[in-house]
Amino acid sequence: MSKTATAKPRAAKQSPAEQIVKINKQELKLTNLTKLYFPKDKISKGDVIAYYDSIAPVLLPYLKNRPMSLKRNPNGIDAPAFYHKDAGEQAPDWIDTYDVYAESSNKVVNYIVCNNKATLLYLANLGCIEMNPWNSTVNKPDNPSYLIIDIDPSKKNTFDQVISVAQATQEVLNRAGAVSYCKTSGASGLHVYLPLNARYPYELAREFAEIVATLVHEQLQGITSIERSLSKRGNKIYVDYLQNSRGQTLASAYSLRPEPGATVSAPLLWKEVKAGLHPSQFTIFNIESRVKKLGDIFYMVLKKGNDLRHCLKNLGY
Numbered sequence: 574m575s576k577t578a579t580a581k582p583r584a585a586k587q588s589p590a591e592q593i594v595k596i597n598k599q600e601l602k603l604t605n606l607t608k609l610y611f612p613k614d615k616i617s618k619g620d621v622i623a624y625y626d627s628i629a630p631v632l633l634p635y636l637k638n639r640p641m642s643l644k645r646n647p648n649g650i651d652a653p654a655f656y657h658k659d660a661g662e663q664a665p666d667w668i669d670t671y672d673v674y675a676e677s678s679n680k681v682v683n684y685i686v687c688n689n690k691a692t693l694l695y696l697a698n699l700g701c702i703e704m705n706p707w708n709s710t711v712n713k714p715d716n717p718s719y720l721i722i723d724i725d726p727s728k729k730n731t732f733d734q735v736i737s738v739a740q741a742t743q744e745v746l747n748r749a750g751a752v753s754y755c756k757t758s759g760a761s762g763l764h765v766y767l768p769l770n771a772r773y774p775y776e777l778a779r780e781f782a783e784i785v786a787t788l789v790h791e792q793l794q795g796i797t798s799i800e801r802s803l804s805k806r807g808n809k810i811y812v813d814y815l816q817n818s819r820g821q822t823l824a825s826a827y828s829l830r831p832e833p834g835a836t837v838s839a840p841l842l843w844k845e846v847k848a849g850l851h852p853s854q855f856t857i858f859n860i861e862s863r864v865k866k867l868g869d870i871f872y873m874v875l876k877k878g879n880d881l882r883h884c885l886k887n888l889g890y
Contacts, residue, residue, distance in 0.1 A: 580789060589870050596694065599667050612831060621835075626692050629693055631692065632827040634873075636706050638710040643656065644703055650833070654831065665695065703829055703831060709775070720769060721767075722765040724763045725762045725812075738796070743846070751767055754825060757837075758852065759829070768875070768877070770877060781885065788888070796809075798810070826871045827856060837860045
């Protein structure tokens, strides 16, 4: 893996810690490239930018036309991260943005929309180790492209238990006649996606996700909870259906995560979701060879959507 970004540098003498690169006619200054973002793994900021430069053709379809929430780790994973949504005055004028009025702050938030590699590397240079897009696009902001069941364990759960919950989720969705796809969160859980192709509003998507989560919980009451409150769910796996609201974000497929080992949120084949699977198996070091071997096995998430009304009927609703 390259120690610096592979976008073409400008022909000039440059410091190993800095580069000025030109990407699709846009000039971008990359800074602090030698700073270690994953100290134990000896992975630098330059390595992170190089990863996003290389994975961009596969990753960008999952970011295109979607407002981004920014989680920044400019000093690496061992230092505190911070969050923001507004592009800010420092953002180059060639970056696409999307204005959203926020009632909570009574102001307009200028979201970055990551439509190209130059913007992706700009975000990585800001310290965005992970990429967090909306579930909907700027074209249909109130209609999600997919719904998500977030299988989120406590520290007391094993990953084999997480797998059992994912398998139960797939079984419920199969009964519904729904096509679904799974990926690792890149941290401790799994994400199950149902393509919707922006056919339904968030409210209906969330209602369906709640039904699925409830049916899964009824099957596995000993290890799962649908309680949002940490104190109420205790040491159980949270089957989270509340990610299905406008503005909610999760790490995209192929996104790095600021976790030890530089894990990646990796799309899975359902046949891989079985005992022995673990998120630590998918990292910055091997995800590209996996994509080269299997292709993008998640792409149908962005294609034809499920018929939720038909699915509800199949489940008896």
